Amino acid sequence: MVPKTIGDFYRKHRQELLYGVSLAFLLFVLRWLELRFLVIDHLIEIYVGAIALLFTGLGIWLAQKLTTPKVETRIVEREVAAGGDFSVDEAERLRLGISLRELEVLQLVAEGLSNQEIAERLFVSLNTVKTHSSRIFEKLEVRNRTQAVERARRSRLIA
Numbered sequence: 001m002v003p004k005t006i007g008d009f010y011r012k013h014r015q016e017l018l019y020g021v022s023l024a025f026l027l028f029v030l031r032w033l034e035l036r037f038l039v040i041d042h043l044i045e046i047y048v049g050a051i052a053l054l055f056t057g058l059g060i061w062l063a064q065k066l067t068t069p070k071v072e073t074r075i076v077e078r079e080v081a082a083g084g085d086f087s088v089d090e091a092e093r094l095r096l097g098i099s100l101r102e103l104e105v106l107q108l109v110a111e112g113l114s115n116q117e118i119a120e121r122l123f124v125s126l127n128t129v130k131t132h133s134s135r136i137f138e139k140l141e142v143r144n145r146t147q148a149v150e151r152a153r154r155s156r157l158i159a
Contacts, residue, residue, distance in 0.1 A: 098139055
């Protein structure tokens with residue numbers, strides 16, 4: 001005979017249903033206790049693993065930040081002279097305190113010569129050329145050769 005309603009089914013199989021639900025609940029409780037004891041037994045390993053994962057992620061993030069090149073684009077605009085006679089602005093040279101030898105080194109830098117080539121052309125040591133270059137950078141308030149040449153051209157110190 002097939003039960004017609006759920007109530008009939010429940011009344012007929014109440015003992016089996018209660019037995020099945022209680023076994024499922026007991027299994028759930030045992031699994032929960034097993035997991036709880038597993039976590040308690042291995043708590044230090046779990047913390048160490050979590051910290052290791054945290055520092056690994058932090059290391060990857062920091063490495064990407066440090067190795068990503070910072071790109072800076074500079075646009076340089078300058079006037080191109082159509083030839084003609086060039087004369088050094090002596091007043092500006094004296095105001096900046098640039099000696100004639102430093103001016104000579106600056107002109108050779110503008111021609112694209114290396115420090116060694118400048119030293120050979122002027123018959124001085126490489127250290128002397130480096131000293132002149134660093135003093136030129138200080139007097140023109142620049143950081144590199146390109147900036148020094150650009151500032152000197154704008155100040156009419158070199159052609």
